[in-house]
Amino acid sequence: MKCIICGKNEAYKHGMCSSCLADQIRLQSSKMEITVCPKCGALKINKKWYYNDTENVLKRQALGHINIDNGNVESINNLELSDDRIIINIDVNSKTLGMVNKTAEIDLKILKESCPVCNKVTGSYYEGIIQLRTFSTEFDSRLNDAKDLIVSYVRDLNRDNPNSFISRIENKREGIDIYLGRKEDAIKIDKLLNSMYFTSMKQTKSLAGRKDGKDIFRYTHLIRILDVTKGSILFDKKYYMVTSISANSIGIMDLDTQTTENITQKEFYRRNFNIIRKEPLIDKFIVISTDGGESQIMNSETYKIITVRQVFDSKEVSLYKYRDRYYSM
Numbered sequence: 251m252k253c254i255i256c257g258k259n260e261a262y263k264h265g266m267c268s269s270c271l272a273d274q275i276r277l278q279s280s281k282m283e284i285t286v287c288p289k290c291g292a293l294k295i296n297k298k299w300y301y302n303d304t305e306n307v308l309k310r311q312a313l314g315h316i317n318i319d320n321g322n323v324e325s326i327n328n329l330e331l332s333d334d335r336i337i338i339n340i341d342v343n344s345k346t347l348g349m350v351n352k353t354a355e356i357d358l359k360i361l362k363e364s365c366p367v368c369n370k371v372t373g374s375y376y377e378g379i380i381q382l383r384t385f386s387t388e389f390d391s392r393l394n395d396a397k398d399l400i401v402s403y404v405r406d407l408n409r410d411n412p413n414s415f416i417s418r419i420e421n422k423r424e425g426i427d428i429y430l431g432r433k434e435d436a437i438k439i440d441k442l443l444n445s446m447y448f449t450s451m452k453q454t455k456s457l458a459g460r461k462d463g464k465d466i467f468r469y470t471h472l473i474r475i476l477d478v479t480k481g482s483i484l485f486d487k488k489y490y491m492v493t494s495i496s497a498n499s500i501g502i503m504d505l506d507t508q509t510t511e512n513i514t515q516k517e518f519y520r521r522n523f524n525i526i527r528k529e530p531l532i533d534k535f536i537v538i539s540t541d542g543g544e545s546q547i548m549n550s551e552t553y554k555i556i557t558v559r560q561v562f563d564s565k566e567v568s569l570y571k572y573r574d575r576y577y578s579m
């Protein structure tokens with residue numbers, strides 16, 4: 251059966267095609283005004299800024315600008331935004347016709363205004379500073395790795411909270427300073443780095459000014475990463491060689507007695523360790539012979555042959571050197 255109104259399309263409901271049916275719905279729309287941040291796309295409606303889920307915010311707002319005779323909007327299926335209008339597809343529940351699908355237009359005026367978060371970012375606002383340093387105070391590639399980790403971590407935090415951002419990164423001779431928009435993020439970063447590196451942490455706060463009768467503080471988090479590797483030499487009353495390092499503990503070997511011990515971050519920073527040698531000295535040897543618990547080995551570079559009180563099960567070995575003595579680990 252053809253539509254009773256246009257006579258062209260197939261009838262769909264009440265003898266009408268879907269297009270003629272939609273025309274039966276009388277609808278008024280009023281002009282809408284929204285403010286958009288040109289930098290991040292955040293939306294301001296009635297003085298409140300929305301940073302996430304802006305499409306749903308916009309849909310809810312658009313509904314308030316549509317008025318239907320004898321019916322109400324059941325759901326919004328689709329919303330398209332252009333410079334001067336919103337085209338919205340809705341399901342209307344009409345008192346006389348039942349459910350009818352309809353497309354409506356709303357005149358739109360878009361104002362542009364930088365949002366408070368973008369203002370903070372461009373204004374170099376910060377509440378906290380992460381000072382990345384090494385234990386030895388020398389700049390080290392570990393600091394760049396840690397910085398990259400923090401940058402991507404804060405990017406993740408920013409998805410949940412627009413106030414989580416890095417407003418500045420300063421490379422210094424002795425380390426890297428990272429300026430954070432939120433002081434709470436500095437605490438999260440402490441935890442993250444502590445789980446990845448053998449670190450020590452120190453927090454200080456300083457008065458940055460007063461706002462609304464309250465003191466405003468800025469928080470500085472000094473994070474020191476222990477910059478040693480297997481074979482590095484430490485000194486605390488005695489000489490030690492590092493045998494292993496993880497985020498929680500390091501293994502050290504007493505060079506006199508060749509006994510090893512594991513020490514935690516807490517104990518390490520309580521004691522008075524100094525780094526004597528950071529880059530390990532490693533020599534390669536070829537095992538020539540083994541007899542009675544001893545081995546004769548030849549230095550691969552100098553061809554010098556030495557005897558060590560050790561048995562090896564491979565033909566080539568790498569030994570860690572300190573003060574003309576060799577140690578295997």
Ligand SMILES: [Zn+2]
Pocket residue numbers: 253254255256257258259266267268269270271
């Ligand atoms: Zn029709």
Ligand SMILES: [Zn+2]
Pocket residue numbers: 287288289290291292364365366367368369
């Ligand atoms: Zn913005």
